[in-house]
Amino acid sequence: MTYIKLMQLIYPEVEVFENDYIYGPSDYEPMVKSLGEILVEKHVNEYQGDSWYLLKKEDLYGYLSFGWGSCSGCDALQRCSSFEEVAELYNKLKNSITWRTKEETAKWFDEHDWEGDYCYYEEEFKEFIDKIKIFFEEGN
Numbered sequence: 001m002t003y004i005k006l007m008q009l010i011y012p013e014v015e016v017f018e019n020d021y022i023y024g025p026s027d028y029e030p031m032v033k034s035l036g037e038i039l040v041e042k043h044v045n046e047y048q049g050d051s052w053y054l055l056k057k058e059d060l061y062g063y064l065s066f067g068w069g070s071c072s073g074c075d076a077l078q079r080c081s082s083f084e085e086v087a088e089l090y091n092k093l094k095n096s097i098t099w100r101t102k103e104e105t106a107k108w109f110d111e112h113d114w115e116g117d118y119c120y121y122e123e124e125f126k127e128f129i130d131k132i133k134i135f136f137e138e139g140n
Contacts, residue, residue: 007086010034016083024072024080031077031090035097036062040135042128048074050119052128054105054135055097061105062097065119106136 008014011025028051032038036055043051047070055062069075080086100108109132119125 002087004083004087006034007083007090010090011083011086014083020082020084022080022082022086024078024086026075026078028066028068028077031086031093032064034090035064035094039140040128040131042124042131044122044124050122050125052119052125054132057099059101060099061102062099063105063109064093064097066093066096102136109133109136 010030014022014025016022032053036057038053039056040054041052043049048068050065050067053064055064072078076089080089109129114120114129
């Protein structure tokens, strides 16, 4: 299956116009769900911000982080004008995930130097990290 066909399955409600033009979808969740099972997620709930996910695919765990905007001028998904562009964004997000075992992922979240990351000072991000640590401490 081509990535373009996959994007059409992920976003069946998106209408295709002349010359394969689309109005870009605005919801990242269907795309993220197609990358793996969402175990933990947190978002900056403003008109633009960031989203963080802990995903699971088979026996591996992955961390996904990306920013988003409020309009087609500042949001990559809304800016897409074809399923080909949606597929390119999908591949970019997919390739940004590092998949690890459960033990490696728990250790990485515990030992990573978060102060060096751009999102460290976001309160929502600190809440996300706390949720991750609780998730692994509870033996999930």
